[in-house]
Amino acid sequence: MLDELLVENLGIIESARIEPGAGLVAVTGETGTGKTLLLGAIRLLRGETARADRVGPHGDEARVEGRFVGGGGETVVTRRFGGRSRTYLDGEMVPARTLADRVDDLIEVVAQHEHVSLGREASVRAMIDGLLDADGRALRASYGEAWRRLAELRAERDAAGSDPMALARELDLARHQVAEIDGAGLIPGEDGELRDRLSRSRHAEEITAALVAAVRLLEGEGAVTDQARNALGEVRTAADLDPTLAPLATQLDGAIVELDEVARAMTHAAESVDHDPAALHQMEERAAVIADLRRKYGASVDEVLTFADELRAKVERLQNAADRAGTIAEEIEQAAHEARRVGAELGAGRRLAADRLTGSALDLLRQLGFSAPHLTVEFTPGEPAAHGCDRMHFMFASDESLTPGPAARVASGGELSRLVLALRVAAGVADADVIAFDEIDAGVGGTTALAMGELLARLAVGRQVMVVTHLPQIAAFADTHFVVDRDGHTATVRRVDGDERLAELTRMLGGLGESEHGRLHAAELLETAGERRRGS
DSSP, rough: EEEEEEEETTTTTEEEOOOOOOOEEEOOSSSOTTTTHHHHHHHHTTTTOOOOOBOOOSSOEEEEEEEEEEEEEEEEEEEEEESSEEEETTEEEOOGGGGHHHHHTEEEOOOOOOOGGGGGGHHHHHHHHTTTTTHHHHHHHHHHHHHHHHHHHHHHHHHOOOOOHOOOOOOHHHHHHHHHHTTTOOOTTTTHHHHHHHHHHTTHHHHHHHHHHHHHHHSSOOOOHHHHHHHHHHHHHHHHOOOHHHHHHHHHHHHHHHHHHHHHHHHHHHHHHHOHHHHHHHHHHHHHHHHHHHHHHHHHHHHHHHHHHHHHHHHHHHHHHHHHHHHHHHHHHHHHHHHHHHHHHHHHHHHHHHHHHHHHHHHHHHTTOSSSSSSEEEEEEEEEEEEEEEEEEEEEEEEEOOOOOOOOHHHHHHHHHHHHHHHHHHHHHOSSSSEEEETTTTTOHHHHHHHHHHHHHHHHSSSSSEEESSOOHTTTTTTTEEEEEEEEEEEEEEEOHHHHHHHHHHHHHHSSOOOHHHHHHHHHHHHHHHHHHOOO
């Protein structure tokens, strides 16, 4: 419930802090004092637009703050606006639209020209479902299971691709790609090895000629090795005379051995160079195949092989999807048929509950001043959806002689408030923890006003109901009573109890707050309201 409300510089309200409390909360005051500004503050807490023209004359900024408690926790909402608008949720700055997710469901404001819950199918359904019997509640649970099964199958179908032809094309392409890669018989690292072999084969003559020339330089007449052997003989002669030179002879002898080995290796390499044009052609063709696969599937043979593994997994997944597609359509149809069957039974149960709801509400509407009202729930069959197979709307006419229409459109402000009141009491539930009524008493008086006050008190059991009213018959039923007073351009809000409350009810009855006769009448009204509350 709304535990505390702070209003600063909103219209002519300079500063007000109220603690409404549970049950029925009445707000009264002379015409023009600014009573509806409190409901305007509540609308701001729901996230409605903070207009600059609502900023009062007592500063450059207006502030509205509300603390909601319930469910073991609390939520604090703050709106500040003037030069700029700021919204805070539990101390953290948030966009105003965020309040719709956190607070809008907590508060329902019913006022003239306002689109309220009677026009929302979810609200109509909630009231009707609240009156379902045990069988109806079991059917609703069964329908929920049927709908979840249908939704899961549809999601599975959509995840696999709802177009069987597109799925078949994708599967064929993946299979073709796997076959193309597998058909090439690739070997990991093959592209690097082939590149080296191709280079040797393409330049075989140049490689052979260079190697032969090198061997000739090493082993031919006057070659390097001959000169090195001559040099070795001279070094050995010197070493015989100076033993310290022996290592030089050893080192030069090793170099000659290495030169001989290099010459033999180069001779062998020159003889092994492949000059086969047919082999070169085969390698060229292999390189072309690998280049084509690399162009399409990866930068190297290893990457192409990795992609092939991924393709094989994709083929398996697509094949499973294709196999599943052959049966899922039938399963979806069966699930839809079951949802329609259970939905039809649930719809029948809802129609019975709707009759009970509208029947009780019509009795209450007659108590609230309607002589011959018309109220029904119009059901429109449809395909299975999350909450059933029917759409439902309230159809209303204030008199049987009028053509019924959607309640949220055809009911006037005062009619709409009384209609919502009758339906809430008949249903025994409310969509929100806090319900605020504005102009609930439009065109009402006398015994009808007493009946309205009694209904409001019944609705307020277990929740918080705020009502701005000019009727003492309604205010007398309040658990908490606030009065808005105005002095020039400033309005204040005060809670009244005891003699102060009696004086306010006396003023509302006849405008004479000091009238002894009026005070007796007010006291009698309070006593009557108390007796009716105890009797209900």
